[in-house]
Amino acid sequence: MDLFEIIFYFFAAIVLVSALVVVLSKNIMYSAFSLLFTFFGVAGLFVLLNADFVGITQIMVYVGGILVLIIFGVMITTKVTGVDIKEGISGKLQYAGAGIITLLTAIFLSLMFINGKWITGSSTDVHATIHQIGTLLMTKYILAFEAAAILLLIAFIGAALIGRRKA
């Protein structure tokens, strides 16, 4: 077992365990904090896949932006009391349906990933990706880049409008 495998299994274990804690934990604050570990684990896997810039962006956008927003949301709305999971017969029915759908999703994804004839290129040697990404964003994908910028502006104006207190 060489270094690459050890690092891969380490990050994979972090991602899976903390994702399970996010989904199954009773305390919503524990969920928010283990989401942090999931994001860091996925960033580590990105770096392991030679995508260093994407990994850094993952940490900056998800951990620095989205997670802080989510923790603010948790702290503002945390006064609610009650059971987070439905009880009674409709809760049981919902669990059964969720189990079936989840199982089907898992089987479908596994079959697709195992049986697919995925094309792998020949040039997988290590090189820095920032230069290529910058060139592609400014030439081939410039229209999508500008559209994403406008979409972000509209979304943030809309979020401020929805979230503000009525005067």
Next chain:
Amino acid sequence: MNEIPQGYYLLLAGVLFTIGTIGVLTRRNAIIIFMSIELMLNSVNLTLVAFSSFFGDSSGQIFVFFVMAIAAAEAAVGLAIVLALFRLKKTIYVDEANILKY
């Protein structure tokens, strides 16, 4: 260099997506549903980066940036909606926001 087979990354992403599906389908708290959606988006990003890295083409990583931009917009708008719902009905459980149902 990288001796981990591509299938391992894809299988990990599939399991992560499935965990996110469980969260979206079973929880009632809107914020936990958000977190599960972020998990699913992250697993898709992992798939895209894995394909991009093994194919030797950076275009897949461009796609990841757009997914991240959409995720940021979705988190901002979604949390604003959750705040408005909490201010209006004092709850963030999605099955209690049923005023349009009857």
